[in-house]
Amino acid sequence: MTAPTDRTTKRAWDTAQRSRDERLAAASRYARGKIVDAADTTKLLEAIVRPGDRVCLEGDNQKQADFLASRLAEVAPAIINNLHIVQSGIVLPEHLDLFALGIAKKLDFSYSGPQSVTLARALKGGKIELGAVHTYLELFSRYFIDLTPQVALTVARCADRDGNLYMGPNTEDSPVVIEATAFKQGIVVAQVNEVVDKVPRVDVAGDRVDFIVVTPSPFYVEPLFTRDPAQITETQILGAMLAIKGIYEPYGVKRLNHGIGFNTAAIELILPTFAERLGLKGKIATHFALNPHPTLIPAIENGWVEQIHSFGSEVGMDDYMRARPDIFFTGRDGSMSSNRMYCQAAGLYATDLFIGSTLQIDLQGNSSTFTRDRIAGFGGAPNMGSDPHGRRHASAPWLKAGREASGDGHGLPRGRKLVVQIVETFGEKLVPTFVENLDSIELAKALDLALPPVMIYGDDVTHIVTEEGIANLLLCRTPYEREQAIRGVAGYTDVGRARDRKAVEELRARKVIQRPEDLGIDVLDANRSLLAARSVKDLMHWSGDLYDPPRKFRNW
Amino acid sequence: MDNLKLSYATRTPAAGDRQSVLVGVVASGNLEVLFERKLAPHECVVEIATPIHGYDEVWKAVVEDFVERVSPGGLYISINDGGARPDIVALRLMQGVKTMEVNHE
């Protein structure tokens, strides 16, 4: 046996630090202080990135380090290759170019949105070695355990010469990415729109940032959460009425998260009309974990909402949020501050309801947005849309859902998070939402994935809302009942038409299924006059003209 | 185009005395439905023209539920479909029959 002292003398304990020092030395010729000329960015990246590195190229849900992405795609693959990309959003074409060009090889991510079709093609073509598709919290957590980046390429609105970064409302993933990278001897490069003498507030401290690149044009932010009220359909309004009358009201849901989409936008827009007439103001929908949805403006202005914490921001909402600090989280400088990790944790543990849409639901209630040719990723929905077993604080809606789930009332009192899927029975081009088997199971086989991508597991789902009614899965006592409850709201899809009509009527008698008429809702009342705002311009006027809609939404 | 003509015997005649009504428009995901009160009081015909192929069974199911629910006796119902989803079809059918119920002023 060797003495411990010998072992310690043989092993180097600071290889990461030494590697970092070497990289910084190689990069020093391109930097004055921390500032690097935009023209030298590719050279800088070739100096600081090493083959096989884990790299996070933000890559968020909304903001994009687009300049650094385009420069990383220009490095020589002979010098830099086999990178392992660990970032939440695969959003820009350059993110996938890295793989086509042989610069990157392995991918761990969370959300792919606009690149979902290209990503599916690249995976099938064997261009990408896929680690896993994560939820946001899960990926961020792995940054601290086994996916710590060696290099983080981030993006901020401005920086000072010490590297202090101001991100404004779009802080998003950056704090967690930078924390994990900087404290594990990695290198952090930030692209910024400008260098200033003093940043409005410090979102990331300068001693965590190694290099600053001032870009020729401002970074790109996708207006991902803007839904034009003019596009909301009667069916979506009906679904919104059902959700409010059949779920928000009876459970008294005050703390919640809304997924993205027209179904939830419809809910937001009928709070000041339909829900107000039901006398629900102050009793439901007061505290949100939510991106600043423009469609929530009328409800905010009418006094429905008490506070909102946000994952990210939304294009055009800056001035409005600045003028409503009682509602939004704002810094000392007055601008809103978002944080995807904090807000995901908040949405998981501190809300009583998640409601969101999906593309496919199977007979067990499992849902997925993956189809045979589209890998959309998860984003945050699986975190929001799951029952957190680590929760220990009680609330009325949580306990009521728990009671409904336990049925007999024996045993320990337990709570349940309300996880609601709100869908239309058919999607675009008459594609059915309800299916016998999820496409993602086929996809998993084709790509040899260990785990079929499921957005929300059936055993987490408590309610399914469609235009045909609400299925309360908490009240189902057998797998057969559960299946028939789902078929019973699946409309005229094959799944819906194959229902056991007698079983469905029995479930309706037990209020496991509730039709619009059971809730006192006349289908013909579901029309656009219920929307508090019927256009993007209406939203702007509701905001006192503080909301500045993106150009692509301005039809005036 | 797929053309479908469905005939039913109904329990009762449709309410109201309007002779005809048109609801909806032919647009993507939408449809127009023309209601004409011109059949015997216990007959109903629904004629469908759709550019989407292969949905005969769905159309039959939607129309059967509608006929069962409102008993639209005497009505000749003609549909020009623009690829509407079944829920929109059902909604337009209900809107039309409701308008036909409103009596002349």
Added chain:
Amino acid sequence: MNDMPEARVSDSASWFLSTARERIAGLLDHGSFMEFLPPTERVQSPHLALFDLPVAFDDGVIVGRGRLAGRDVLIAAQEGQFMGGTFAEVSGAKLLGLIRAARDNDKLPRAILLLLDSGGVRLQEANAGELAVAEVMRAIMEARMAGVAVIALVGGRAGAFGGAGLTAATCSRIAISEQGRTGVSGPEVIETNKGVEEFDSKDKALVWSVTGGRNRRLIGGADAYAEDTVSGFREAASSLIDRAPTFDLATLQAEQQRLSARVERFANCSTAAEMWRVLGITAPQSIRDMNDAAFVKIVADVKEASHDGR
């Protein structure tokens, strides 16, 4: 005669979002509308089936007569959602028949309202559609010479482009809303032919600043600005019928003069805001976001917006 009942349409209903039938029902005095060739007649396109496309029972154009605030009018409305509200064989003939009837029969109302909502000619029936546009333009001229006021109302989702833009320009007077757009070549056509650098049809803010109602009204391309509601268009239409110019040499000369002066005045402008500055508007950037009332005030002070031409 017909028995097409009118859905009750509220005064505040958005013109932009309403269907052609809803616009007619809301615009005219309740119960006064009588449709010619209603859907029950099934006067529809014989061509669309060849393309495996659905027909509409009215071929996307509704024609008839009724009362506008007590005054007898003829009316035609294009359904912008059906095939883009396009001019085609049957829809063109319905429109043409209505205008010619007014031209030839002075017992008919002396005002025609054209509720335009169209991207132009229907590609599947292009020859018939082009002919229809030419005939409609000629018929409007002849009807105007016979003393008929022809008023275009533009505020639908398809705008008034191509043949509909030409038709609008032939009318006695034009009312437009903020959402309304008009022009000859539509934004997509310009982009296809001249490139995205010339005109980005997806940049809605750009498209509306050039073709939209506020710009058209400010530079005299429209004669009344209507709020985007049924009642807004009712007021605008009523006031324009009274202000329709006589169609004679003097009017045409005034129109020619107006257009020449406009070309000269805006020759160096490359954006709408630059034109508005030339018109003497001190804060042109604020035009697009201000409310209707503020905009109407500004229009009142712009000389180009009112004229003797058209």
